[in-house]
Amino acid sequence: MAKKVGTEVSFAAAEAIKLANADVIAAYPITPQTHIVEKLSEYVADGDLDAEYICVESEHSAMSACCGSSATGARTFTATAGQGLELMHEVLTIPASSRLPMVAAICNRALSGPLSVWGDHSDMMGVRDTGWVQIVAENGQEVHDLLISAFKIAEHKDVMFPVMVHMDGFHLTHVIESIIIMDQEEVDKFLPPFNYDHKLDPDSPVSVGTYGPPHIYPEIKKAQEVALTNSKETIKKIWKEWGDMFGRHYNPVETYKSDDAETILVTMGSFSETATLAIDKMRAEGKKVGLIRLRLWRPFPFAELRDAAKSADNMVVLDRAISYGGPAGPLCSEIRSAFYQMKKRPQVVSFIGGLGGRDIAPEEFEEMITKGVEIAKNGSENEYEMLGVRE
Amino acid sequence: MDKYGLYVPKLAPRKEYFAPGHRACVGCGEMLAVRQVCKALGRETIVINSTGCIEIVSSLFPQTTWEVPWMHTLFENAAAVASGVESAIKVMQRKGKYRDKKVNILAMGGDGATADIGLQALSGAFERGHDLLYVCFDNEAYMNTGIQRSSSTPYGAVTTTSPTGKKSIGQQTQKKNLPAIAVAHNIDYVATASPAYPFDLMDKVKKGVNTKGPAYIQVFSPCPTGWRSPGELSVALARLVVETGVFPLFEVVKGKYKMSMEFEKLRSIKDYMKPQGRFRHLTEDDIDTIQARVIEEYNKLKEKAYGQ
8 A cells, every 4th residue: 555654755756766666777976866866775785676776987877877778678767967967968869869768857956157056947958859758746746656657658669768757956855745655566557567679689689879871860850759749648648547546647737726817827846836825825816817837848738738828818937947148938938939829829928036946935926927917018128037136 | 821711710600790781991900800809709799889980880770780789879988888788687687587698798989989088987887897898999099080189099190180290290199008097997807909810809809708897808900091001901000010019919817917929029110100101200210219118118018917
């Protein structure tokens, strides 16, 4: 039986990897993901998890080892954050193009400089175009559930992509929450063993990662893009199976009081829970506001988003990353472009905040919504507003 | 000689795992060496290849030269990818999810991939003790990208990023001693080899792969394109480099150095350098300086093998 415990979210993440019975873990310690891999190495040391734990000398080698492991047919996991994800960047495109399933827990963190170990979404936005499935968790329970289901998504014959499960550094990774930890039998029922068709095996030799000149490269890229876009339906199906089996339902786009909302706040990650407090307060004052939270960042859930926001006149989007010199925060840019071709489209206003671990309080969300509505009505000289920055 | 011609092919397996039809330059010494390595390893092998000439000429989609499982990802990470393959096989064999038979794991790359950009990944794999063989095919520069110098390029050689000029002799630094770096990791088997001595090379590959834990072999790989030497001289150069003491053949088994072949008198390095365009600009004085250095290094190596 699954049991509810008070535990650090990082430990619940490690527990998910143990329950998924990962074969190979290759990771380099970097705050804030370190607790996940420390816990996993304890499991391996105690014999609670029969896996090979490779203590690599860098994140570049962590992802490289994961590519080798997955290509050999092993269930493969890594975790990293911030600068570590940046160092991995070059390797990230490999499992996506070679279709090597694996799961990575990414504990979102700001990028240097100045040095900041604290959380924001700069790292996650930097790897947006590497071809991974990117899923963003809101709380500890989601981290636990989404990591287990991520293996089923990654290894599904209609997907075969690497999957990142994003969780906010410190705001999630280092907090203790009440989390329902799954039971092994339940997980085994949900998650079939990994059976990779093209594994490196002398009995049936394959060449992986061959050289693609101009006569074939665009076709390979188109095939990859179509496959990633199509994976959304399988992701939804797998989350529905999870919901049907365990009663916790996950969707690419989550909504909160947004059905009849004139103004919708859009967030990703752990700040969304705080934002609901502001929504509740403003609703109580009779204001027609609601919240949309993106759980699936790649493939981008265009249809689900358009459907969820069909009543909205205004959308106020919070980004926890800057696209330097660009039009708005990266999340806002994509939301704007998702609605641009629509006949009826909302005004989309960009706010950037929560950088480098800076907190956002419920009343600030309230201010953001109020100011966002004003900008939507009267316009602004700024491409985006920076939240709570001293000038 | 006729009898010898009948006898010699019997010493090596006929089966090719690095099949003909690849796109390497005429006279490529590296591909000859790869072929010998593959013959020595045989069927039960997985090859992890870094980016470079070997990867480019052997894997143009949708064709492949490889008759064994082969994987390429990037330039600098073959040792790390191979670490993942080795660990995966280990755990899956333990769990009964992979064929229960020894699989040879060969990680390989050129000198740039090994001595420069991939040195960290290589050091990590050695330190962790993965059961794999790493072979560096040393053609002494970044040949695939158009002959740029690496830290394995010898002193005085011309490359496109170590040109000669009023203020430059060509490569101004000495060749990095990679076998010594491998030895410093306390791994059980390190060797040098040359495709001009195929049986010595194949013997070392077998020893390396049958060593428990990591093994390292540096294979001298003549490059007619990059060295501006006639293609038909590649094997001769691979022999002359040994006979002149420029690239001595040796083994280091559990830290103990052993010369693979000895010469009463080393040949003059001129015999080796003369046919190569990359050394053509050197003056007699330059060659004397290099000759003295070769003798010095050779004696240092002999001291390691025989002690004082």
